[in-house]
Amino acid sequence: MVDAFEEEEHMVYSVVFSELLQQSIREKNLSAGRRVHSLIIGSGCEADYMLASSLVHMFAVCGSLAEAIQIFHRMQKRNVYAWTALMDGYTESGQYSQAIEAYYEMEQLNLETDGHVFVAVLRACSGLKSLEDGRHIHACIMESGLDSNVYVSSALINMYAKCGTLDNAYVVFEKLSKGNVVSWSALIQGCVEHSHGKAALQLFRHMEEECVEPNEVTYISMLKACSSITALEQGKHMHAQIIQKGLESNLSIGNALIDMYSKCGSICDAHTMFHRMFNVDVISWSSLIGGYAKHNNYHSALGAFLCMQEMNIEPNGITYLSVLSACSHAVLFAEGCYHFKCMAETHSIWPTLEHYNALVDIIGRSGRLDAAEDLIETLPFGGPNYAGWTSLLDSCRLHGEVSRGKECFDRIVSIEDRDALGYVLMSSIYAKVGLWDDFRKIEDLRKCANLVKKPAKAYIEVDSSIHEFIVDDNSHPQIHEVYMKLSSLDLRMRELGYIPQQRLDSFPVKEVAAFCGHSEKLAIAFGLISTPEGTTVRVAKNLRVCTDCHNSVKLISKIERREIIIADAYQIHHFREGDCCCKDEYA
Incomplete structure (x- = not known):
C-alpha cells in the first residue's frame, strides 16, 4: 500500500513538474526552470526520463546548452524527445556540426524517428549549408514515409534553399499536395536569399491564388524581395496588406518596412515609418542609420545615432557597422576613426573582423593605402581576410594604384581562387590607367580558370x-x-x-x-x-x-x-x- 501511495505521489509530482517546465519553456525563463530543476532533485524524481527529457528541452530553449548536455549525459534512458531537444539546443547556439553528429549517433541506436527529429537536424544542415548531410537526411525521410509531412517538407525546402540548390527546393515543394504558409514562406525566403526577388513576388501571387494566408515570416521575406529590386509600389501594396491584417505594430515587420523603404530609394517613407512605430529597438535605429548611410547622408545618420543614445537605447555592433558605412560613403576619414575608437571606449563593444574591414574601407577610400594595408596585416584575428584584401583592392581601383593593386590581387587569389571578383577589380584598375595589354592578360587568366563574372x-x-x-x-x-x-x-x-x-x-x-x-x-x-x-x-x-x-x-x-x-x-x-x-x- 505504501508503494502504491509513493507511486501515485510520484505521478502527481511528474505532472506538476512537467507543466512547470513547459511554462518555463514557453516563457524562456531560465531562472524559473532552474528552480523547478531543484524541486525535481529534492523530490527524488530526477531519474524520471520523461522529466529529464523536458529538462534537456528547457535548458536548451532557455540558452543554457551546457546544463542541457549535462542532464542528457546523465540520463540512463534517452528517448527521441531528448535527442531532438539536444539537436535543437546545438542548432540554437550555432553548433550545427554537433547537432548533425547527434543525429547520426541517434541513428546508430535504431530509435524510431519522427518529424520533429528530421526538422531539428535539417535546421542544422541549413545552418551549416551542408548539402551532403541534407541529402542523406532527405533519403532517410523518404524511407520513413514522412516526405508528405508538410512541416518536414518545409524544412527540406529551407535546407535546399540555404544550400543554394533552389531547383531541389522547388521539386520538394511541387510534390506537396497542398503547401501551407510554412512551405510557401520557406520557398519565398530561399528565392530572396539567392537574389531572385522577381521570382519571390511571383510565388507570393501564386500563394494568394491558393488562398494561403501570409504570416509575419512571409511578409518580412516579401519586403526583402521588394528591397532587392526596388519594387516600391509592390512594397507599398505589402504595407497596405500588413496594416489591413493588423500586423504593422509587429516590431520585426516595422523594422523590415524601414529597411524596404530606404533600399527602394524612399528614405522619407523610411523616416515616416520609423516615427509611426509605437515601439522601436536598436534594430529599428540601426536600419534607419543604415538607410541614411546608403543614401550618402552622413549628417542624418549621425543625427539618428546621437538621438538613439539620448533616448537611452544602447548601440550594438550592427549599429556601428551602419555608422562606419556612412563614414565610408561620405569618405570621412577622421569621423570614421573617431567612431571606431568610441565603440570600445564608450560602449564596450569590441570590434569584430567586419568592423575592422569597414575601417579598412574608410582608410583606403580616403587614399591612405599604406595605412589600410598596415591595418590588414596587423589585425588581431587569425586566418585569411578575403574581405579586407578585396576592400583594399577596390580602393586601389578608386585611386589607380596598379602596383599595390597587383599585390592585393595575388593575396586574394591565394585565399580564394574560385571567385571572379578579384579578377574583375584588377582588370578595372588596368583599364582605368590605360594598360590594355595587362587588362587582356588578366581577363585571359580569368577565362582560363573558368571563372564567370556575375551577370549584370x-x-x-x-x-x-x-x-x-x-x-x-x-x-x-x-x-x-x-x-x-x-x-x-x-x-x-x-x-x-x-x-x-x-x-x-x-x-x-x-x-x-x-x-x-x-x-x-x-x-x-x-x-x-x-x-x-x-x-x-x-x-x-x-x-x-x-x-x-x-x-x-x-x-x-x-x-x-x-x-x-x-x-x-x-x-x-x-x-x-x-x-x-x-x-x-x-x-
Whole structure:
C-alpha cells in the first residue's frame, strides 16, 4: 500500500513538474526552470526520463546548452524527445556540426524517428549549408514515409534553399499536395536569399491564388524581395496588406518596412515609418542609420545615432557597422576613426573582423593605402581576410594604384581562387590607367580558370510589373523603342560634351552602340518611355554602377528633367539636374 501511495505521489509530482517546465519553456525563463530543476532533485524524481527529457528541452530553449548536455549525459534512458531537444539546443547556439553528429549517433541506436527529429537536424544542415548531410537526411525521410509531412517538407525546402540548390527546393515543394504558409514562406525566403526577388513576388501571387494566408515570416521575406529590386509600389501594396491584417505594430515587420523603404530609394517613407512605430529597438535605429548611410547622408545618420543614445537605447555592433558605412560613403576619414575608437571606449563593444574591414574601407577610400594595408596585416584575428584584401583592392581601383593593386590581387587569389571578383577589380584598375595589354592578360587568366563574372542585371517596376534587363538585351518586347530612346539621348548628351568611356566587357571597342547597352541604361530608357513626364525613374542594379553609366545618367536626369534613382550593390544614387548625391565618390 505504501508503494502504491509513493507511486501515485510520484505521478502527481511528474505532472506538476512537467507543466512547470513547459511554462518555463514557453516563457524562456531560465531562472524559473532552474528552480523547478531543484524541486525535481529534492523530490527524488530526477531519474524520471520523461522529466529529464523536458529538462534537456528547457535548458536548451532557455540558452543554457551546457546544463542541457549535462542532464542528457546523465540520463540512463534517452528517448527521441531528448535527442531532438539536444539537436535543437546545438542548432540554437550555432553548433550545427554537433547537432548533425547527434543525429547520426541517434541513428546508430535504431530509435524510431519522427518529424520533429528530421526538422531539428535539417535546421542544422541549413545552418551549416551542408548539402551532403541534407541529402542523406532527405533519403532517410523518404524511407520513413514522412516526405508528405508538410512541416518536414518545409524544412527540406529551407535546407535546399540555404544550400543554394533552389531547383531541389522547388521539386520538394511541387510534390506537396497542398503547401501551407510554412512551405510557401520557406520557398519565398530561399528565392530572396539567392537574389531572385522577381521570382519571390511571383510565388507570393501564386500563394494568394491558393488562398494561403501570409504570416509575419512571409511578409518580412516579401519586403526583402521588394528591397532587392526596388519594387516600391509592390512594397507599398505589402504595407497596405500588413496594416489591413493588423500586423504593422509587429516590431520585426516595422523594422523590415524601414529597411524596404530606404533600399527602394524612399528614405522619407523610411523616416515616416520609423516615427509611426509605437515601439522601436536598436534594430529599428540601426536600419534607419543604415538607410541614411546608403543614401550618402552622413549628417542624418549621425543625427539618428546621437538621438538613439539620448533616448537611452544602447548601440550594438550592427549599429556601428551602419555608422562606419556612412563614414565610408561620405569618405570621412577622421569621423570614421573617431567612431571606431568610441565603440570600445564608450560602449564596450569590441570590434569584430567586419568592423575592422569597414575601417579598412574608410582608410583606403580616403587614399591612405599604406595605412589600410598596415591595418590588414596587423589585425588581431587569425586566418585569411578575403574581405579586407578585396576592400583594399577596390580602393586601389578608386585611386589607380596598379602596383599595390597587383599585390592585393595575388593575396586574394591565394585565399580564394574560385571567385571572379578579384579578377574583375584588377582588370578595372588596368583599364582605368590605360594598360590594355595587362587588362587582356588578366581577363585571359580569368577565362582560363573558368571563372564567370556575375551577370549584370537591372530591374524597373512599371505599373506594378517588374521588368528585367541584362547587358545588350534583345529579349524585352519593347527593346526596339528602348534602343531608339538611347540613341536619341546619346545625341543630346554628346551635344552637352559627353564622351563615352571604354566598356570593360568588350575590349577593344570602337562602335558607338557598344557604349549604350549596360543593363541600367536599358532599364532607365524603358522607364522614360513607359512613365509620365516628371515622374521618378527607379532602377535596381545587382552590381555597382559603372563610371560611364554614372556620367550618362547625370546628363539624362538633366535632359529629361527627371529624378532618377539607381540602387546598386554599394549605395543608392539620386540623380537630379545633372548631379548625384554620391558626389561622384562612387567609383
